[in-house]
Amino acid sequence: xxxxxxxxxxSSALPTSQRYPSAHVLNVHERFFLIDCGEGTQMQLRxxxxxxxxxxxxxxxxxxxxxxxxxxxxxxxxxxxGRESPLRLYAPASFREILFxxxxxxxxxxxxxxxxVALGGMEPVRIHEDKxxxxxxxxxxHRVPSYGFLFREKEKERNIIKEAIDKYNIPLSExxxxxxxxxxxxxxGNLIRNSEISTPPPKPRSFxxxxxxxxxxxxSDFVRDVNLLYHEATFDSGNKELAVRTGHSTSEQAAMxxxxxxxxxLIIGHFSARYRDVSILLEEARKIFPQTIAAEEGSVIQV
Amino acid sequence: xxxxxxxxxxSSALPTSQRYPSAHVLNVHERFFLIDCGEGTQMQLRxxxxxxxxxxxxxxxxxxxxxxxxxxxxxxxxxxxGRESPLRLYAPASFREILFxxxxxxxxxxxxxxxxVALGGMEPVRIHEDKxxxxxxxxxxHRVPSYGFLFREKEKERNIIKEAIDKYNIPLSExxxxxxxxxxxxxxGNLIRNSEISTPPPKPRSFxxxxxxxxxxxxSDFVRDVNLLYHEATFDSGNKELAVRTGHSTSEQAAMxxxxxxxxxLIIGHFSARYRDVSILLEEARKIFPQTIAAEEGSVIQV
Numbered sequence: 001x002x003x004x005x006x007x008x009x010x011s012s013a014l015p016t017s018q019r020y021p022s023a024h025v026l027n028v029h030e031r032f033f034l035i036d037c038g039e040g041t042q043m044q045l046r047x048x049x050x051x052x053x054x055x056x057x058x059x060x061x062x063x064x065x066x067x068x069x070x071x072x073x074x075x076x077x078x079x080x081x082g083r084e085s086p087l088r089l090y091a092p093a094s095f096r097e098i099l100f101x102x103x104x105x106x107x108x109x110x111x112x113x114x115x116x117v118a119l120g121g122m123e124p125v126r127i128h129e130d131k132x133x134x135x136x137x138x139x140x141x142h143r144v145p146s147y148g149f150l151f152r153e154k155e156k157e158r159n160i161i162k163e164a165i166d167k168y169n170i171p172l173s174e175x176x177x178x179x180x181x182x183x184x185x186x187x188x189g190n191l192i193r194n195s196e197i198s199t200p201p202p203k204p205r206s207f208x209x210x211x212x213x214x215x216x217x218x219x220s221d222f223v224r225d226v227n228l229l230y231h232e233a234t235f236d237s238g239n240k241e242l243a244v245r246t247g248h249s250t251s252e253q254a255a256m257x258x259x260x261x262x263x264x265x266l267i268i269g270h271f272s273a274r275y276r277d278v279s280i281l282l283e284e285a286r287k288i289f290p291q292t293i294a295a296e297e298g299s300v301i302q303v
Numbered sequence: 304x305x306x307x308x309x310x311x312x313x314s315s316a317l318p319t320s321q322r323y324p325s326a327h328v329l330n331v332h333e334r335f336f337l338i339d340c341g342e343g344t345q346m347q348l349r350x351x352x353x354x355x356x357x358x359x360x361x362x363x364x365x366x367x368x369x370x371x372x373x374x375x376x377x378x379x380x381x382x383x384x385g386r387e388s389p390l391r392l393y394a395p396a397s398f399r400e401i402l403f404x405x406x407x408x409x410x411x412x413x414x415x416x417x418x419x420v421a422l423g424g425m426e427p428v429r430i431h432e433d434k435x436x437x438x439x440x441x442x443x444x445h446r447v448p449s450y451g452f453l454f455r456e457k458e459k460e461r462n463i464i465k466e467a468i469d470k471y472n473i474p475l476s477e478x479x480x481x482x483x484x485x486x487x488x489x490x491x492g493n494l495i496r497n498s499e500i501s502t503p504p505p506k507p508r509s510f511x512x513x514x515x516x517x518x519x520x521x522x523s524d525f526v527r528d529v530n531l532l533y534h535e536a537t538f539d540s541g542n543k544e545l546a547v548r549t550g551h552s553t554s555e556q557a558a559m560x561x562x563x564x565x566x567x568x569l570i571i572g573h574f575s576a577r578y579r580d581v582s583i584l585l586e587e588a589r590k591i592f593p594q595t596i597a598a599e600e601g602s603v604i605q606v
Contacts, residue, residue, distance in 0.1 A: 014383045017349045021376070039376040040343045046320045065379050065409045073324070073342040073372045080317045098408045105401050106368045107447055144410055 001029045001132075003153065003205050003303040005228065007269065008044035010295035012212075012234050012248075013066045014273040015039070020297060021066035022270060024230070025050055026151060026207060029132045034058045035149060035209050041070030042077050048298055052078055057128065059135075060091035061211060062146035063098075072102060079110050086113040090127055090137070092145050093118035119147045124222055138222045140213035142247040148210040150223060156201035164197035207303045211270050214244065215253035220260035228303045229258050230295070233268035233281050251281040255288035269295030304332045304435075306456065306508050306606040308531065310572065311347035313598035315537050315551075316369045317576040318342070323600060324369035325573060327533070328353055329454060329510060332435045337361045338452060338512050344373030345380050351601055355381055360431065362438075363394035364514060365449035366401075375405060382413050389416040393430055393440070395448050396421035422450045427525055441525045443516035445550040451513040453526060459504035467500035510606045514573050517547065518556035523563035531606045532561050533598070536571035536584050554584035558591035572598030 004027050009020030021038025025045070032054045034041070045052050052074060061067055078087070089099075096116045103110065117127055119137050128135035131154070138148035157179035164170065168186050170178070178184055184192045208223040211232035223229055233251035235243045243250050249257075251268055258266035266289050271278050278294050285292040293301070307330050312323030324341025328348070335357045337344070348355050355377060364370055381390070392402075399419045406413065420430055422440050431438035434457070441451035460482035467473065471489050473481070481487055487495045511526040514535035526532055536554035538546045546553050552560075554571055561569035569592050574581050581597050588595040596604070 014380050015346060015349075015376075017346075020346070039373065040346055043318060043320075043323070043343055046318075063409055065375055065411065068409070069372070069376045070342065072368055073318075076368050077317050094408075098405075102401075102405065105397075106366055106371070108368065 001153075002027050003029070003207070005207060005230070005267070005301045005303065006048060006050065007267075007295045007297055007299050007301075008041055008048065009036075009038045010269040010271060010297060011038075011066070012232075012270045012272050013064070015066075016273050016276075018297070019271065019273075020044055021069070022061075022211060023070060024209065025055070026209075028151060028153070031056070031130070031132065033135075033151070036061055036067040036211070037069075037071040037074060038066050039069040042074045044297070045074075053081065053083060055087070056085065057088045058090070059149050059209075060089070060095060061140075061148065061209070062142055062144050063092055063095055064144065064212065067212075068095075071099070072106070072108070075103070075110065075114075076106075076108050079108065079112070083112045086115055088115045088117060088128070090117045090119055090149075092147070093120060119145075124150065138208070138210065138219070140210060140219070141216050142212045142214065146212055146247075148208060148213065148219075148222070150206065150208045150226065152206040153204035155204050158194070158198040158201055160198050164192075168192055168197065170197070205303045210257070212248060214247045215249045215257070217260070220257045223257070223261045223263065225262050227264040228267065228301060229261065229263040229265070230267045230269060231257055232270035233285065234270050234272050236275075236280050236284055239272075251284040252288060255285035255292060258285075258289045258292070263289075264291065265301075266292040267295055267301055268292060271295075304456075305330050306332070306510070308510060308533065308570070308604045308606065309351060309353065310570075310598045310600055310602050310604075311344055311351065312339075312341045313572040313574060313600060314341075314369070315535075315573045315575050316367070318369075319576050319579075321600070322574065322576075323347055324372070325364075325514060326373060327512065328358070329512075331454060331456070334359070334433070334435065336438075336454070339364055339370040339514070340372075340374040340377060341369050342372040345377045347600070348377075356384065356386060358390070359388065360391045361393070362452050362512075363392070363398060364443075364451065364512070365445055365447055366395055366398055367447065367515065370515075371398075374402070375409070375411070378406070378413065378417075379409075379411050382411065382415070386415045389418055391418045391420060391431070393420045393422055393452075395450070396423060422448075427453065441511070441513065441522070443513060443522070444519050445515045445517065449515055449550075451511060451516065451522075451525070453509065453511045453529065455509040456507035458507050461497070461501040461504055463501050467495075471495055471500065473500070508606045513560070515551060517550045518552045518560070520563070523560050526560070526564045526566065528565050530567040531570065531604060532564065532566040532568070533570045533572060534560055535573035536588065537573050537575050539578075539583050539587055542575075554587040555591060558588035558595060561588075561592040561595070566592075567594065568604075569595040570598055570604055571595060574598075
């Protein structure tokens with residue numbers, strides 16, 4: 001099953017000729033989740049051939065323009081394209097009023113519903129659940145209220161070994177129970193252990209998005225054992241003071257979170273425009289957490 | 304002296320993979336005027352290597368998102384780039400409150416002044432004048448208040464013929480008057496006509512921007528004898544009813560305005576996303592007004 005992240009924008013507040021403001025699409029089993037929506041997101045979606053009609057959930061981490069200013073145009077384009085299916089929008093509470101006022105100011109009258117889910121709290125909160133995935137919001141530390149998002153695949157049922165069905169003459173009525181882990185008694189009353197007739201499901205995978213945030217140790221608890229961690233790395237460690245002052249992280253700090261969380265892989269992004277070449281950030285992170293890659297527009301990372 | 308238009312965005316409300324929402328830069332003698340500011344304008348400026356530090360005037364025709372949604376990001380980027388010089392913003396009156404509220408909502412505190420000039424009126428109004436150019440706003444007809452802009456070079460002084468200075472021994476003190484058209488009396492009291500000692504200045508050039516607007520005859524009076532006319536052509540004439548209903552023009556109507564105004568050249572733009580190939584619009588216009596070209600991202604048109 002597909003579980004992959006596409007990078008639409010990897011810059012921080014000041015975009016460059018190569019990098020767009022923050023926007024990412026997470027494909028979980030062919031359901032598309034948009035995470036942040038910087039200016040130009042709709043153009044980037046079109047460029048990378050992701051139909052915005054397929055997006056039903058948009059997550060806004062915080063109310064800074066480089067994570068939001070593509071939303072008005074995207075909603076308008078969805079509307080002009082005839083969208084009718086509802087869209088769920090997760091954002092800091094105050095954005096509800098800002099958004100709807102702004103759409104009205106610009107004469108945009110949506111033909112589809114926006115179900116607004118207000119982010120909040122000082123602890124992780126489950127904000128979405130469907131048959132494939134649960135999503136938690138994670139409180140981050142930034143100049144304004146900011147939230148990360150943790151996507152976890154749900155545990156699937158066990159897989160029955162086909163040969164066992166014939167061998168033990170397992171009736172259809174028992175299959176469901178065995179998939180859930182039950183043992184089986186054959187016609188002669190012999191106990192057949194579940195592990196003999198089924199194999200465990202693939203381990204659920206997980207992805208966490210953490211941007212924008214200053215470094216704080218507890219974040220590694222929030223994203224414990226995540227398979228893929230996206231963590232902002234606006235600055236190199238030479239600019240640590242600046243990172244603290246602006247509520248951002250250095251590349252080194254991003255790597256420390258990945259290491260302390262026991263993450264599988266780290267992707268760094270949200271780069272300051274001062275780095276024409278982000279290899280300095282990448283090298284810095286890899287010293288602490290070797291399985292690090294740098295975000296780049298259009299790249300697709302498997303979770 | 305340079306007088307040229309660069310197209311940054313030629314689409315209407317729904318951008319395509321090839322076309323961005325409305326935005327244009329007019330270079331008048333190395334002063335840069337931004338006309339409309341659709342989403343992605345700051346990226347387009349960077350792509351075509353126009354420094355936004357050089358833009359001191361931004362004109363917003365009307366409050367529809369495809370002409371405005373790039374402004375927040377552009378202002379934010381100007382700010383982050385250390386801008387201190389004031390910016391003059393011409394827009395419909397209600398935008399003042401919308402803009403400043405929105406910047407505050409997004410924690411954007413500008414280090415430079417925005418001098419807001421409210422557009423209004425049922426007649427053309429002079430909204431800007433400097434040593435090179437005057438700018439008039441033109442009331443258009445759209446679903447919301449909408450304004451065109453007419454840029455006219457000022458008449459330059461006459462050019463003194465160098466040989467005449469020696470021939471008639473013209474003192475420096477007289478040069479200024481002669482440049483303004485005065486005749487000259489030589490040492491013997493002989494009248495030397497101005498036309499013998501000076502040549503007329505180049506004819507002032509003009510550019511008009513008309514988008515968005517429905518067709519109305521009087522517009523051709525507003526833009527009488529303009530050298531270059533940009534006129535929206537959202538639809539082909541087969542969609543005339545749709546144009547009327549949405550307050551837009553067909554390509555044919557754009558050409559009629561150019562013809563009736565006695566324009567030198569017409570550039571059509573603001574194309575509906577339904578036209579992958581705009582040659583149908585171009586051909587339609589050229590039947591009525593042959594000197595028509597179609598807007599395309601990055602193209603530069605001399606006035």
